[in-house]
Amino acid sequence: MSGLSGSRVLVTGASRGIGLGVARAFVEAGAQVWALAEDAAVHDAARGIGARGLLADVTEPGAVAEALAQAGPLDVLVNNAGLERLTPVDDASPEAIALFRRIMDINVAGMAIVTAHALPSLSKGARIVNTASIWGRVGEPLFSAYVASKHAVIGLTKTWAAELGPRGIRVNAVAPGWVRTEAAIRSARVLAARSGRAEGEIIAGVEAAQPLAGGLLEPEDVAGAYLFLASPASANITGQTLGIDRGEVPW
Numbered sequence: 001m002s003g004l005s006g007s008r009v010l011v012t013g014a015s016r017g018i019g020l021g022v023a024r025a026f027v028e029a030g031a032q033v034w035a036l037a038e039d040a041a042v043h044d045a046a047r048g049i050g051a052r053g054l055l056a057d058v059t060e061p062g063a064v065a066e067a068l069a070q071a072g073p074l075d076v077l078v079n080n081a082g083l084e085r086l087t088p089v090d091d092a093s094p095e096a097i098a099l100f101r102r103i104m105d106i107n108v109a110g111m112a113i114v115t116a117h118a119l120p121s122l123s124k125g126a127r128i129v130n131t132a133s134i135w136g137r138v139g140e141p142l143f144s145a146y147v148a149s150k151h152a153v154i155g156l157t158k159t160w161a162a163e164l165g166p167r168g169i170r171v172n173a174v175a176p177g178w179v180r181t182e183a184a185i186r187s188a189r190v191l192a193a194r195s196g197r198a199e200g201e202i203i204a205g206v207e208a209a210q211p212l213a214g215g216l217l218e219p220e221d222v223a224g225a226y227l228f229l230a231s232p233a234s235a236n237i238t239g240q241t242l243g244i245d246r247g248e249v250p251w
Contacts, residue, residue, distance in 0.1 A: 002231065002232070002233070003231045003232040003233070004026065004029040004030060004031050004076075004227060004230060004231055005030030005031065006030060006031070006032070007026075007030075007031040007032070007075040007076055007230070008031070008032050008034075008071070008072070008073060008075050008076070008123075009023075009026045009032065009033045009034070009074070009075065009076040009077075009078065009230070010033075010034045010036060010054075010068070010071050010074050010076070010077050010078065010118065011023040011026070011033065011034070011035055011036065011078040011080055012036045012037070012058055012078065012079055012080050012081040012110075012114055013036075013037055013058075013080040013081030013082055013131075014035035014036060014037055014042060014045070014046070014051075014080065015035070015037035015039055015041045015042035015045045016037075016041070016045065016181070016182060017179070017181035017183065017219060018080060018131065018176060018179055018181060018219050018222060018223075019035070019037070019078075019080040019081070019131075020035070020045055020049070020219065021218075021219025021220050021222070021223045022078055022080060022219070022222075022226045023035045023046070023049060023051050023078075024049040024051075024220075024223070025223035025224070025226065025227055026076070026226075026227065026230075027049050027050045027051055029227055031076070033046075033049075033050075033051035033052070034046075034051065034052050034053075034054050034070075034071040035049075035051045035052070035053050035054065036053075036054040036055075036056055036058075036067055036081075037053075037054075037055070037056075037081070038055070038056065038057040038058070038081075039055075040055060042054070042055060043055070052071075054067040054070060054071065055067065057110075058081045058106060058110030058111070058113060058114050059105045059106055059109060059110045059113065061113050061117065064113055064114055064117050065117050068114075068117050068118055068121055072121065073121055073122075073123060074118060074121045074122055074123065074126065075122075075123050075125075075126055075127070076126065076127050076128075076129070076230045077114070077115065077118050077122065077126070077127075077128045077129070078128075078129045078130075078131070078226060078230075079111045079114055079115060079128065079129070079130045079131060080130075080131040081106060081107075081110055081111070081114075082106060082107045082131060082149075082183075083102065083103045083106045083107060083146075084103075084143070084146045084183040084184075084186075084187060085099055085103060085143075085145070085146065086142050086143060086187070086190050087099060087100050087103065087142070087143060087144050087145040087146070088142050088144075089144055099145070100144075100145040103146055103149055104145060104148070104149055104152075107146070107149035107150070107152070107153065108149050108152045108153065108156070111130060111153065111156065112156065115128065115160065119164075122169060124167075124168050125168045125169070126168075126169045126170075127169070127170050127171075127172075127229065127230045127234075128160065128164075128169065128170070128171040128172075129171075129172055129173065129174060129226050129229045129230055130153050130156065130157050130171070130172070130173040131153070131173070131174055131176070132150050132153040132154050132157070132173040132174065132175040132241055133146075133150040133153075133175050133176060134175050134176070134177045134243060134245045134248060134249040135147045135150050136150030136151045136153055136154045136175055137151075137154075137175065137243070137249050137251065138249055142191070142194070143187070150175075153173060154173060154175070154241050157171055157172060157173040157239060157240075157241060158239045161238040161239030161240075162239065165238060170229075170234070170235075170237065171238055171239065172229045172234070172237060172238060172239070172240050172241070172242065173240070173241040173242070174222060174225045174226055174229065174241070174242050174244060175241050175242065175243045175244065175245070175249075175251075176217065176222045176244050176245065177206075177210070177217060177243070177244065177245025177246060177249070178206045178216050178217060178245075178248075179216065179217045179219060179221070179222060180216040180217065180218055180219075181219065184216070185199075188202040188203055188206075203215075203216065206248070209248045210245070210246035210247055210248045211246065211248075212246035212247050213246075214246060217244070217245070217246070222244045225242050225244050228242075229242065
């Protein structure tokens with residue numbers, strides 16, 4: 001992607017899945033990349049793609065500040081860290097409430113914490129790209145916390161774009177559809193178990209809802225959208241959410 005060579009990029013939630021795929025794409029575009037995650041596996045994952053690993057839980061301000069200090073000045077921030085779990089509305093157990101709060105803490109508060117701490121390090125004309133979801137545009141039974149959090153990400157994107165525009169910082173989001181990640185396959189498995197159907201039937205239903213054929217997306221299928229929103233090619237775009245879902249959810 002033209003214009004990204006030499007850029008300094010931080011990607012959160014980058015030890016696996018979409019985050020790792022996005023980090024790899026930036027490396028291949030010539031950027032210097034820091035991959036941040038809360039699990040130590042991020043170090044090996046980062047080395048494997050030519051990036052540098054940073055360890056931090058995005059909900060812990062002190063850990064985030066320490067990690068960002070190691071990264072130094074940044075041109076691009078990709079807020080990708082997230083948690084997707086089943087949260088049925090009729091489950092009032094302490095464990096369910098704690099899980100709901102944890103999802104919101106990571107997906108919403110964690111994104112805000114990272115962004116607030118990163119702002120002093122962002123260069124003039126920096127770009128922020130947030131990971132939303134097609135479920136940030138629709139309702140999905142049994143996943144209330146995750147769906148609510150992704151609606152919130154789209155709201156944060158619009159608000160921050162308005163707030164940071166005067167500083168020359170653009171803020172956009174990518175809303176992936178079903179991508180073949182551990183989280184997505186786990187969700188398909190849980191949905192299958194609850195409905196008495198096979199996991200393959202759940203996946204087939206997803207594929208049938210996509211006007212463009214091709215099966216589940218792979219991380220590399222959505223990475224290009226992040227590069228575009230971080231590049232000069234999108235210089236006049238801010239406050240927008242770009243759906244990458246083979247047409248599953250009309251935007």
